Amino acid sequence: MSFLNSPFLWLLPLAGIPLLIHWLSRRFPKTFLFSSIEDIRRTVAGRSRLFRWRHLIMLLLRTLALLALVGAFLKPVIASRAPADGKEGRRVLLLVDHSLSMTHADGGTTALSRAKGEARRLLDSLDPADHFNVIRVDASPAAAFVEFSTLRDAAMAFLEDSAPPVGTADFHAANQLAAELARDQKGQLDVYYFSDFQRGNWADVAFSSLPSDARLFFVSAAGEKQRGNRAVSGIRIAEGAVIAGGEIELSIRVANHSPDPWSGKIEAGFDPAHLREREVTLSPWSETDATLVVPVPAGGLQKLTVTLPPDDMPLDDKRHLVVQVRDREEVVLLTGPDAAGGSPAPSLFLRTAVDPYGGEKGVYRPRPLEPGALTPAALSASTRVIGSRLPLLGDDQAGTLATFLRGGGGMILFLDGESDRANLDKLSGLLGEELPLRLTEKLGSENLPGGAMQVASGDFRSRFLRLFENERRQNLALLEFYDLYHAMPTGKGRTLLSYADGTPALTESQIGLGTLLVCNFSVSEASSNLARQRLFPAWIHEMLLRMGDSTNAAMESFVPGDTISGEAWAAEATGRDLIAPPSTKTIVRRDPAGERLRVTFTAPAPGFYRLPGGDGRDLLAFAVNPDPRESDLRSIDPAVLPDRAGGSNSGAAYVGETADYGVLLRGRPVFHWFLLGALGLLLVEAMLFKTLKPRTA
The missing domain is CATH 3.40.50.410 (von Willebrand factor, type A domain)
Structure with a gap:
């Protein structure tokens, strides 16, 4: 126990006042004048042993009472540790x-x-x-x-x-x-x-x-x-390129960290003029992935924002993402002469599928190319090739395709020509690796059960089959193929689709940095009903979008406090300031590295950080978002x-x-117990004073 008024401990000797009075009373006894024998008896009774004990007990009670009053004035406390030093403190x-x-x-x-x-x-x-x-x-x-x-x-x-x-x-x-x-x-x-x-x-x-x-x-x-909160905890886009003028499918993770169900709209878009919205319903303490398709603006580093209606913690009701958008791309249609193959050429169907809108409005721009003109220069401006009804390729032409694939190009090859087996063997030899299928003989409708073959199974985890996810998979049952190659799988690459007899219908090979898709069917009307299906242009676009670029167009996202860096050409970035979210002070470090300039900074708050270029496009752009763990x-x-x-x-x-x-x-105060103790002692003293009076004999 300690005392808050410890400087007044000098008052403790005051508790000896009753003792002093008692001592003085013994030293100077009171003198009585007796006028009768009754007074003499009372005097004798007052000097009895009982009276002396009564006097000592009352002396003790009064001393303790006064000591308790002094202790209460000193504010005593009961602490769990030794009291703080008066000079040093706590x-x-x-x-x-x-x-x-x-x-x-x-x-x-x-x-x-x-x-x-x-x-x-x-x-x-x-x-x-x-x-x-x-x-x-x-x-x-x-x-x-x-x-x-x-x-x-x-x-x-x-x-x-x-x-x-x-x-x-x-x-x-x-x-x-x-x-x-x-x-x-x-x-x-x-x-x-x-x-x-x-x-x-x-x-x-x-x-x-x-x-x-x-x-x-x-x-x-x-x-x-219990605190409730809603948040956008993630944005995911499919792998592959995002093309200007097209659309992008977002998978948005929405969380309801609340004991109550919630329904509301989410909005997403690259700019306020082209926002898309969707109604979402969430159970208590649940999360869901909401799919939303939004239009894609011009090429470059584009800034995507997803928002929820604001709640009591609005900072996580918005999430940002920087997406690398490519400009409208050229797709080479490598097709043989119309007369080749003995049936109508599929070039018209392929050109329409690549550019269904016409007039430079689509995502891709088709460029027809005859196999005889196939050179490295002809493919220098393209990253996508569709081949159909190919004649026998020369060594230089096959070598050009092999180099194109190794360098990161993508090719869709339809097996509907007379020289497909020889072309695949030559291409496999130049690439130095075996392809996923080995062709044997060409089968016509007369060789197929019921005159047509259908797809029986597939690896629907592939990025090239996203079009057939969930309930959309039934669209494959609408496809019929009237001629195809009987082929054996080699165990190399991946077989994405197979016919009922096990023959591969669609295979994928990763060639260096590029991708080769081999389609064991044709889009010609005499060979399949694929071109007449509504899914045909969408599937061609899906394969073009995903092939040759297995990376994600979404740029890395950061959290506040991260150190972020990026490089740009020094000639473009010199003299330009990094634009940060409003009310944010950002210190930027610039380090020249030859013709490049490295920009480094620490992001203090969520939002977009960008370094604009002279043509209106951003040279660098970064998205910073709150940590999703803070939303719960x-x-x-x-x-x-x-x-x-x-x-x-x-x-x-x-x-x-x-x-x-x-x-x-300081501890728990107990001065009130001292006061109660003093009152109790005085009460006992008063009772003794009344009850233990000296009596005469």
């Missing part, structure tokens, strides 16, 4: 959660504002001699002072002047920083955590780095009600944290949402 550390989850506004008040208010109350409760420090706990925890201080206003200004939180809180690193600050401090340490205890930030916090005799206090700032606001039970920390810190305690910091700092 050592107190305040760790304030500065993560995105703390910005959730519950009833108009955020958890961060409640945490700051509690920190202010704690600082106001400290004694003038107490020293403290404040740690702002975010992804990179920072302290207000390099050593413990007594500047309360400066500590609060450190918290108030910090940028709004946008990321996670690393309490493990914060504990290590706290241990470093307390290493050279004398005396015991009190550590206070002000947080919403969001489980993503507190799942694996360790306290072993803190001093073993430190007292840990956990103060909740989340409020009593469910908290761990802070009452379990003292047990987790108890292995190394026996003084850990959960103090709830509002704490009496005076009690935590």
